[in-house]
Amino acid sequence: MHSKQELEEVHKRILPYIHITPVLQSGLLNKISGADLYFKCENFQRMGAFKMRGATNAILQLSKEQQQKGVVTHSSGNFAQALSLAAKSLGVPAYIVMPSTAPQVKKDAVKTYGGKITECAPNLKDREETAEKIMRETGAAFLHPSNNTNVILGQGTAAMELLKEHQDLDFMVTPVGGGGLVAGTALAAHFFGNNCQTIGAEPFEVDDAYRSLKSGKIETNKTTDTIGDGLKTQLGDKNFPIIQKYVSEIIRVEEAEIIEALKLIWERMKIVIEPSSATALAAVLRENEKFRNKKIGIIISGGNVDLSNLPF
The missing domain is CATH 3.40.50.1100 (Rossmann fold)
Structure with missing residues (x-):
């Protein structure tokens, strides 16, 4: 395997x-x-x-064309920050879908790392639909936080x-x-x-x-x-x-x-x-x-x- x-x-x-x-x-x-x-x-x-590790590897495994279009994920926590910082380090745009209820400190951290936040209702269905919409509009690659x-x-x-x-x-x-x-x-x-x-x-x-x-x-x-x-x-x-x-x-x-x-x-x-x-x-x-x-x-x-x- x-x-x-x-x-x-x-x-x-x-x-x-x-x-x-x-x-x-x-x-x-x-x-x-x-x-x-x-x-x-x-x-x-x-x-x-630790999520910095997986986020960095996932972005580096995308093709140059994919990297130019950016990456998208839905996360209220550490993966949102990890993907934003990893993307920034690699010069890749990062689109982050966060539930409106996410703590302000986490939203601020994502912004500091250069992630572009889209807020959605705090349920999985809305998170997934919002991420899909961004993928359609930007061509960004979806990266799941753990799967x-x-x-x-x-x-x-x-x-x-x-x-x-x-x-x-x-x-x-x-x-x-x-x-x-x-x-x-x-x-x-x-x-x-x-x-x-x-x-x-x-x-x-x-x-x-x-x-x-x-x-x-x-x-x-x-x-x-x-x-x-x-x-x-x-x-x-x-x-x-x-x-x-x-x-x-x-x-x-x-x-x-x-x-x-x-x-x-x-x-x-x-x-x-x-x-x-x-x-x-x-x-x-x-x-x-x-x-x-x-x-x-x-x-x-x-x-x-x-x-x-x-x-x-």
Whole structure:
């Protein structure tokens, strides 16, 4: 399906446009968890999240003619910012469809990065129809935030960097939203790890991926009442088969556990991360028997947090 070499090529392709992010450890968090934790800090990535990787790779894989016409996506969050900045770095126009309810700070960030925003009603149907209209009018190429093979491979490069630095990890743990990060991470763990299992972390409030793995088909959420605002989307037909094949399980966590993990990282590691990212540490703490004395890579997915709306 994919190969080690393919991930290497993706990494080489995007390297001029991304940061190789630091890996941090915390003696105290190791003690609390009873495990050896390696945090891959994508909150220090350009635009503040891992999504810069996938967005850059996806644009670079378009033909020159396609690039001139631009790219379009619908996203209220990090992919909107990632695609805008990646497009700006490559001199490509970016059209971003955002729900009218998206936080002003996110709209401002997209504008700073040069994305052209079109607002729509906050539902998937309107998002898709608005994006299609822009495609018809401009000829721009649609790039999905998580269900696009080039995006998935780009996201996998974070775990690949971590595994090249620490070959002997037993587990990789990432948050699960649309599935791009966990799918890319699982490919990296498969090709670059040494018997390294990938585990997804998901809030009980939006446990569509957990249910999808159980039922064998893509499930949806009726409500999305979680503090992990990056995790409200569902899996897609490109990433789901990879997740089925390479992700060993998905651990669900309570909202209180996410907040507790968020506080631990802010307080003890002195770094700013967004609530979605804390889900991975919350999963490790919740199932600490499983992870005891193991070496665990945790992908801190991003640090784009609304400072006026913190849960503590």
